[in-house]
Amino acid sequence: GNSVTQMEGPVTLSEEAFLTINCTYTATGYPSLFWYVQYPGEGLQLLLKATKADDKGSNKGFEATYRKETTSFHLEKGSVQVSDSAVYFCAEGGSNYKLTFGKGTLLTVNP
């Protein structure tokens, strides 16, 4: 079946550091790819998405590019803030209404 593998955390950075969280997927066809974010004590919310190869999703300074050749969708941000501290989930979805999530990566940003 489909699966999503993302880098294990926790990831701890200083404010204004560069962030990369790796995500790779296995799926047949051309799934859509998502990054969700979960702030402490809250549910997940969509951060960005890409629906076809070479698409770049972006939101709130975060970016991720759909790389079909490497089956990857790595999340990046050039300068993180304390308020970015959260758990980040990579997910993929095909044509059957369901999403497959990675295990999540905890990011802590220190001032």
Added chain:
Amino acid sequence: NAGVTQTPKFRVLKTGQSMTLLCAQDMNHEYMYWYRQDPGMGLRLIHYSVGEGTTAKGEVPDGYNVSRLKKQNFLLGLESAAPSQTSVYFCASSYNSGSPPYEQYFGPGTRLTVT
């Protein structure tokens, strides 16, 4: 709009007790989902529904039942709770315009402890 709401927020059960978790959405979404979140396991799909009156099993359905009698509500039941069901439960819903997969909107979660 309240979005997706879940009731209750916290619950402690003894082994063997039963309970129902309620999920409600006011976005007129067709699809609804129940997940559980456990440390190191990410989110795992328990059951889902693609419309009123229909339900289907997800990845980890054992020990749970669901019902979707009204479009806006999706109930998750535990008939005989076990300590292995200690988890945080999330409900989600999604629209169905255009082509799948669809963005899912999540509730705030229910933290359940079974002793």
